[in-house]
Amino acid sequence: MSRVVVAGSKDVISPVVEKLHELRLLHIVNYNGNQPEFELGKPIGKAKEYSENLIKLRSITRYLEIKNKAPEKTYPESQVLSEMDNLLNNVGADVTATYERITEIEAEIKSKQDQIRSLTPLSVIPLPLEAYHGYDSLATFVGTVVTPVEADVARVSPVNEIFTGTAKNATYVAVFVPVEKASEVSAVLSEHGFSEMSVPKLEGNVDSAIASLSGSIKSLESELMPLQKKLADLKKQHEDLMLATDEYLSMQVSKTEAPLRFAETDNAFVIDGWVPSDQYSRLKSELESAASGKLDVQLIADKEADDLVKGGEDIPTKMDNPSLVKPYELITRLFAIPEYKEFDPSLLIFIFFPIMFGMILGDVGYGIIILLILTLLKKRFRTEGWQQLINIVMIAGVWSVIFGIFYGEIFGPLGLWNYMVGMLTHHQMLELQEAGLFFGEGTYGALGRVGPLGIFPLYRLATNAVLLLIGVSLFIGVIHCSVGSILGIKTELNYGEKKHAYFERLPVMLFQVFFAVALLGLVMGQMIMVYIGAAVIVLSIVMMVMGPEGAMGLAHVPSYVSNLISYLRLLAIGLASVGLAYAANQLSFYVIMPMLSGGATNSADFSIPAIIVGVVILVAVHFINILLGILSPFMHPLRLHYVEMFTKFYSAHGGGVEYSPFGHVRRFLKA
């Protein structure tokens, strides 16, 4: 990145802004207005008109429930301009009127439904509706009671009229007493658990009132239908054009309001900003030709730029990765944007993340199903974020197919595949498993077993395989953490903090690497490796105490060990998913199918209903396992990156600012 200053005459501010917007190169640093010689810029052109139109358009799109989506066709600016007036005024008025009428009708329907609800219980009281209202000298109480009230009401008010009715286990009463007795009667009623109801001001018999209300609800609903259809039609007809207009207006607003970010004098303007160093000469020549010479673009020397950075300005970071690695920027960005001098970890995520995913899921069948599902989803979800996410999981899916071949798993170990073409009988397999000698069957038929000692395909549920995978997981952890530590050292050196690099980052790496060496020595029975490991571990702890944190650094030591143990999840989550797949296959082939076909042991004797039930259960459990098999192998490597690796180099200096050049990527508008 290079720091530039663009200064020019105010005459050419519009063409310059137009050009900057088109180039999309300059990351503008907002002028903060604290220099007395310069004031903040003012909007140019028809800024007010554009933003008013934009607000109008947004309210219309809100009524139509238009959401941003992937563009199906694009519009030239001239078409947008010529149709904007019609869209905002005629179509807009139509939409607003229709929408308002719909809300009105919905409110009316709702109030009528409420009236019906409060009328329904009153049908048990033999009174017309007009009898409840319009008295000067009578107080009315209508509601439900728990116990009979006649006697007590007669006690406080000898003059009374009481009507009762029962429906659905509740007793409804209508009590009429002289007004002057109202408060006493109210007290008596509340002793009987009285709860008041409101009576709508209507006339006639209760049942006929309900019938006429439901009739008018029906007619309102029939009026509603065509209106909603009209709104849907309008949406269909204008959706794309409205999105294009929205884009056009947003672009115009950002252009006309851009000078608010500039510094201005009476006759000139100054723009501060950052530009990628290799694009500087292009920016300079393009801007100068656009302003026909009434402008100057200056590069600020590195030293001066450093001073600006020390004064609190952020150098924007542009993450630049090959297209295959690009999707993984999503994971980096979710955590933090790297600072300008920091290492961008996207490449590392690209290397480690899919391998970890594959190592956990490791199943040819699941991998292929995930790839198929994602190919379909990729066509449906076209926004950038979804595409990146889908690409990440697709690459991971390829790796899980590769690991599936190593593990010999196709829909679970000893699963479909083995059952159909396997060479060992189930009994022979069990005997080998009990003897601890079983690494899985020769899934590949004539190919037999491959690898040292013929361990592939590995049967992950076998004891030996679990022990082997514990070791492999730990060593992946050591490599992963060491890469993090090396980058941590490099980053600290970039910031010129030697003490932090050599006495804070380096000991961590030494500790973890030689911890693993000592463990390996223990397993292999080579005591010399254990001694070397122990010696270096002690050395690294001494270095840590000499470091910037002093003796406090010792507090971190347990976490270095726990960091490594955390990598056991690579094995553990995988075991859980294999276990479920294995259970599904066992349940279906060795329990359900033989049981339902009357104890048959040979697959040829299975009855057709038994096979159908077995297959349904098989598909259901495998389906659940695939869903889990996308989620947890995604989350756990993510955690290994965020917690175990990033903490070693990435989060020390806080998040950076992303390079977001002034300009706009056209989506619905033709260039």
Place this chain on the structure above:
Amino acid sequence: MVVVADAGILYGLLAVGAGLATGLAGIGAGVGEQGIGAAVVGVVAEEPGFLGKGLFLMLLPETLIIFGLAVSLILMFAWTPFSAIVTP
């Protein structure tokens, strides 16, 4: 060779111990994550950019389960060499 009168009971107790190790560790991690998760959801509702860091905090206690699991694996596979246990 270790001769054990009832290897079945020993194996059963080991399995119970292994189950408790993972299960209790899981409960512990769950209790830890519950509070963090609620807080993170609150922050993310206010500021969506915090999602990554929130996830980081939320996933911290997960290591606890792995410790429990490591103990279980050691109990089940590494500690007692079952091939060396012989029933009389």
